[in-house]
Amino acid sequence: MTTTMISQATVEAENESRLTALRRDYESLGERLSRRGIAIDEIKRKVTAYGVAVPSWGVGTGGTRFARFPGKGEPRNIFDKLEDCAVIQQLTRATPTVSLHIPWDKVSDISELKEKGTSLGLGFDAMNSNTFSDAPGQEHSYKFGSLSHADAATRAQAVEHNLECIEIGRQLGSKALTVWVGDGSNFPGQSNFTRAFERYLDAMKSVYAALPDDWRVYTEHKMFEPAFYSTVVQDWGSNYLIAQELGPKAFCLVDLGHHAPNVNIEMIVARLIQFGKLGGFHFNDSKYGDDDLDTGSIDPYRLFLVFNELVDAETRKAKGFEPAHMLDQSHNVTDPIESLMTSATEVCRAYAQALIVDRQALAGYQDDNDALMASETLKVAFRTDVEPILAMARLESGGAIAPVAAYRKSGYRAKVAAERPAVAGGGGGIV
Ligand code: LRH
Numbered sequence: 125m126t127t128t129m130i131s132q133a134t135v136e137a138e139n140e141s142r143l144t145a146l147r148r149d150y151e152s153l154g155e156r157l158s159r160r161g162i163a164i165d166e167i168k169r170k171v172t173a174y175g176v177a178v179p180s181w182g183v184g185t186g187g188t189r190f191a192r193f194p195g196k197g198e199p200r201n202i203f204d205k206l207e208d209c210a211v212i213q214q215l216t217r218a219t220p221t222v223s224l225h226i227p228w229d230k231v232s233d234i235s236e237l238k239e240k241g242t243s244l245g246l247g248f249d250a251m252n253s254n255t256f257s258d259a260p261g262q263e264h265s266y267k268f269g270s271l272s273h274a275d276a277a278t279r280a281q282a283v284e285h286n287l288e289c290i291e292i293g294r295q296l297g298s299k300a301l302t303v304w305v306g307d308g309s310n311f312p313g314q315s316n317f318t319r320a321f322e323r324y325l326d327a328m329k330s331v332y333a334a335l336p337d338d339w340r341v342y343t344e345h346k347m348f349e350p351a352f353y354s355t356v357v358q359d360w361g362s363n364y365l366i367a368q369e370l371g372p373k374a375f376c377l378v379d380l381g382h383h384a385p386n387v388n389i390e391m392i393v394a395r396l397i398q399f400g401k402l403g404g405f406h407f408n409d410s411k412y413g414d415d416d417l418d419t420g421s422i423d424p425y426r427l428f429l430v431f432n433e434l435v436d437a438e439t440r441k442a443k444g445f446e447p448a449h450m451l452d453q454s455h456n457v458t459d460p461i462e463s464l465m466t467s468a469t470e471v472c473r474a475y476a477q478a479l480i481v482d483r484q485a486l487a488g489y490q491d492d493n494d495a496l497m498a499s500e501t502l503k504v505a506f507r508t509d510v511e512p513i514l515a516m517a518r519l520e521s522g523g524a525i526a527p528v529a530a531y532r533k534s535g536y537r538a539k540v541a542a543e544r545p546a547v548a549g550g551g552g553g554i555v
Pocket residue numbers: 181252304344346379406414452555
């Protein structure tokens with residue numbers, strides 16, 4: 125029996141008030157889609173089966189380099205975080221797994237944690253290692269790098285940490301390790317690009333060697349930050365080289381916020397799919413840099429275009445295509461639970477919209493060089509309000525027609541605020 129964090133009666137009462145309107149909207153959308161040769165129930169079935177992982181670090185209030193303003197009822201530990209994640213899953217039914225970050229998540233009793241996940245109906249997605257900050261008491265500092273550090277003992281310590289993450293994940297039932305390093309330089313000349321990359325590859329080979337047979341490793345590229353001049357794993361090209369060098373269990377992870385403004389991310393996605401190295405995503409949105417804003421909040425069309433590539437690959441059953449979907453966001457001015465629920469919904473929306481693209485017509489317009497109609501074909505799908513499909517999928521899976529409204533009605537935040545002591549705000553500390 126799954127423990128629910130919010131009384132199901134509250135969810136049902138909230139749903140009741142919206143049921144008639146939803147049924148009508150679903151029916152009317154179904155009629156419009158059927159005119160386009162699309163069976164609405166088939167789209168709903170795919171949306172129902174879809175899931176995106178929630179980052180454990182996302183349920184706490186984030187900060188910027190300048191300050192952090194904690195909210196009420198901040199989770200105190202990984203158990204509180206799992207409970208918040210369970211709320212998101214209960215209401216959206218789109219987030220069945222949680223991605224942990226070690227050592228931000230302090231895991232002392234692994235079987236207790238696993239049991240907690242099971243009792244809440246949550247599984248464990250990719251494990252994230254952290255060699256971009258120093259843990260208290262650690263012997264060698266990562267100030268000048270980790271897996272690419274000039275000092276062999278520091279590299280060995282970073283490798284060891286990744287092995288520990290694999291071991292924790294193995295016991296929890298995770299099947300992947302995500303590695304992001306902040307290694308790089310702030311000044312020209314500070315680091316030898318080639319030697320640093322060689323050291324990184326060498327260290328990652330030791331991590332790769334420790335992967336269980338049924339695991340994958342995702343390496344995550346990022347253009348800059350914390351290093352401002354050069355970054356060791358700075359772009360998808362470097363990332364692809366890493367995946368190639370390591371072997372068949374290594375894949376590239378695309379965090380939507382880790383590219384220069386205006387970069388054609390959907391094309392990067394297509395390239396990685398074509399060569400069998402797309403590992404997965406960290407979904408978020410941004411205007412300037414790695415802003416970690418809510419997914420789809422700035423440029424929903426770009427998110428749709430990414431999903432257009434994914435559905436294209438899914439439709440033609442591209443070889444080795446099995447990307448992991450995760451959110452990676454920082455919430456500074458919103459209730460993190462509300463942001464994560466909204467973001468999960470936005471990801472489902474992009475998926476549903478991509479599913480209703482008329483791919484046959486699109487291919488025809490592409491072959492005929494009909495640029496306008498090709499673009500219009502995508503726009504027709506993007507302009508379609510698929511909310512009734514998403515809401516019906518949630519309802520039929522026991523979730524909420526309107527997750528944020530149900531969450532606010534439940535009083536969950538006030539309840540946990542009474543149980544969890546207030547946290548002091550303060551100065552910076554960006555992640
Ligand atoms: C780096 C990053 C990476 C980290 C997370 C906290 O910017 O995207 O995925 O693990 O943020």
